[in-house]
Amino acid sequence: MLMVMKGTFDLLFKAGKYLVKGYALNQEEGARFSNSQEEKAIFKPRNTGLLIDGKNKRLSEKDSFEHLAVIAKPGSGKTTGFIIPNILDKASQKCSMVITDPSGEIFANTSGYLSSRGYKILTLNPDDLSKSCRFNPFAGLTASNIIEIEQICSSIVLSKYGNDKEGVWNDGAISLLEVFAKCLAFTEPDNLNLPNINYLVQMFGENGSGLDDWVVEHSINPEDLHDKSIVNAWIGITKNNKNMLTSYATIAKTALKQLNNRQIQKLLASNDLNLNRLRREKTALYLIVPANQQGYYQFLIDVLYTRLFAVLMHRLPQRDDLSVYCFLDEFGSSYINDFQALINNIRKYRVSLSIVLQSISQLDSKYGKNAEAIKGGIGSYLILSGADYSTAKEISDIIGKRLLIQRNNLTDVEKHYHELTLLTPDQIRTLGNQQAVFLSKNRHPLLINITPYYQNFLYKSAVNRKPYVLPENQTDDNIGLINL
Incomplete structure (x- = not known):
C-alpha cells in the first residue's frame, strides 16, 4: 500500500512540476471567452428578461433594460431566432410589447398565441385602415404640453x-x-x-x-x-x-x-391608440409597414417611436405598472431626435429596447458624432452570421486581443510577446447559420448557438395557432380641415 501511495505522489509531483514549468514558460492574458461559470452568472435559470438563444438563455430584467442591439443581415435568422422566440417567451409574463413588423410575418405567427394568453392585440397598419388603429401623435396635447x-x-x-x-x-x-x-x-x-x-x-x-x-x-x-x-x-x-x-x-x-x-390623412387625423394602456394592460402593438414601402412610411414610424418613448418616460413606473419590451426591426432606417440621451435614460423606466440593425455603421450614418454615445448606451450586442466587414471589424476590436508571453526555458530572462486576435473579422463574418457572438457590458464574449422557433417544440406549437382576427375599425374618417 505504501509503495502504491509513493508511486502516486511521485506521479503527482512530476505532473505538478510539468504544469508549473509549462505555466512559467507560457503565460496568457488579455481577451478570452467567458467560462462556464461566467456564462451561468449571465444566464441564470431564474432570469425573465430577453431570450438570447431562442431556447433557454435569458438575461436578467436589469440587463434587458440596458438594451440590446441585434446586428443581422437580411435572411440571417433574426426574426425566427430572436424576435419571434422572445415574443412567444413573453406571452407567459405580465408585460407589454411594441413590435415593428415590416412584412406582417410576426403578427401572423404570434398574435393568435398572445391573444390566447390574455394580450390585447393592436396594429398600426397604413396599408389596411379597416384593421388599424388611428394615431394622432398630438392627441391629448394642449397649451400645457x-x-x-x-x-x-x-x-x-x-x-x-x-x-x-x-x-x-x-x-x-x-x-x-x-x-x-x-x-x-x-x-x-x-x-x-x-x-x-x-x-x-x-x-x-x-x-x-x-x-x-x-x-x-x-x-x-x-x-x-x-x-x-x-x-x-x-x-x-x-x-x-x-x-x-x-x-x-x-x-x-x-x-x-x-x-x-x-389614406395617411385618415390614419393621422384622429386617435384611438392609447399608449398609456401599455403600462396598465398586457398589450402587443404591431407596427406593420410593408418592407418595400419602408422609406415612404419612415416618418410615421419615427413619429410613433418619438411619442411612444415620451409617454413611457412621462413618469417613473409604479410597482403595478407593466414593463415594456420594444422589438424594433429595421431600426437602422430610423432617426429619433436626441436618441443618444434617450437610450441612456429610458432604462430607468423599465423599458427594454431591442434594436435590429443590418450593420453597426447605420448608427454612424444616421447619427454622426452622436453614434458613439448611442453605442455606449447599448448594454449587449448579438451579432449573427454574415456580418458586413465594418461590423465584424468593430466587434473584433471591441473583443480585443490575447497576449501570449513565452520563454524558451526557466532561466531565460528574455520574454517573447505575441498578440492574437481572439475573434478575427473573418471568423465573425463566417459564423455558422445558427451561431452568434454575444457581448454584454464588461463581461467576456460568448459564442452562442441560436435555436429558431421552428426547432423549439413549444414555440412551433404556439405559432400553429391562427392569427388573431382584428375587429373592423368603425372610426368615422371625416377629415375636417380648419377654416382660415
Whole structure:
C-alpha cells in the first residue's frame, strides 16, 4: 500500500512540476471567452428578461433594460431566432410589447398565441385602415404640453433629413411647424393634427403673409395671456430673407409630403391608440409597414417611436405598472431626435429596447458624432452570421486581443510577446447559420448557438395557432380641415 501511495505522489509531483514549468514558460492574458461559470452568472435559470438563444438563455430584467442591439443581415435568422422566440417567451409574463413588423410575418405567427394568453392585440397598419388603429401623435396635447409638441415637430423634419442638412435649415422648418402646432393647441386643440398642420404649410405661400391674421388670432396662450412667444417666433421666421424663407417652407412641405395621401390623412387625423394602456394592460402593438414601402412610411414610424418613448418616460413606473419590451426591426432606417440621451435614460423606466440593425455603421450614418454615445448606451450586442466587414471589424476590436508571453526555458530572462486576435473579422463574418457572438457590458464574449422557433417544440406549437382576427375599425374618417 505504501509503495502504491509513493508511486502516486511521485506521479503527482512530476505532473505538478510539468504544469508549473509549462505555466512559467507560457503565460496568457488579455481577451478570452467567458467560462462556464461566467456564462451561468449571465444566464441564470431564474432570469425573465430577453431570450438570447431562442431556447433557454435569458438575461436578467436589469440587463434587458440596458438594451440590446441585434446586428443581422437580411435572411440571417433574426426574426425566427430572436424576435419571434422572445415574443412567444413573453406571452407567459405580465408585460407589454411594441413590435415593428415590416412584412406582417410576426403578427401572423404570434398574435393568435398572445391573444390566447390574455394580450390585447393592436396594429398600426397604413396599408389596411379597416384593421388599424388611428394615431394622432398630438392627441391629448394642449397649451400645457409645449415640450411634447416641439418633440413631435422636430421628429417630423429630422425623420426626413436627420444630419443631411445644416442645423439652421432644419431648425427653420421645425420652427414653422411649431408655430402652427402651438396655435392649434392654444385655440383649437381638437383640430391639432398633422393633416391640419400640413394644410397650413401648404397655405404658407411665398412669405406667409396670407396667414398673418390667423397666427395673431390663434397665438393667445390660455395659460399665459401675456405670452407673445408665438407672434415673436412668426415674425422672426417671416422676416428672414426670401431664399431662407423659401428653404424653410420647402423643407417643411417635403417632410410632410406623405400627408397629401388621403389614406395617411385618415390614419393621422384622429386617435384611438392609447399608449398609456401599455403600462396598465398586457398589450402587443404591431407596427406593420410593408418592407418595400419602408422609406415612404419612415416618418410615421419615427413619429410613433418619438411619442411612444415620451409617454413611457412621462413618469417613473409604479410597482403595478407593466414593463415594456420594444422589438424594433429595421431600426437602422430610423432617426429619433436626441436618441443618444434617450437610450441612456429610458432604462430607468423599465423599458427594454431591442434594436435590429443590418450593420453597426447605420448608427454612424444616421447619427454622426452622436453614434458613439448611442453605442455606449447599448448594454449587449448579438451579432449573427454574415456580418458586413465594418461590423465584424468593430466587434473584433471591441473583443480585443490575447497576449501570449513565452520563454524558451526557466532561466531565460528574455520574454517573447505575441498578440492574437481572439475573434478575427473573418471568423465573425463566417459564423455558422445558427451561431452568434454575444457581448454584454464588461463581461467576456460568448459564442452562442441560436435555436429558431421552428426547432423549439413549444414555440412551433404556439405559432400553429391562427392569427388573431382584428375587429373592423368603425372610426368615422371625416377629415375636417380648419377654416382660415
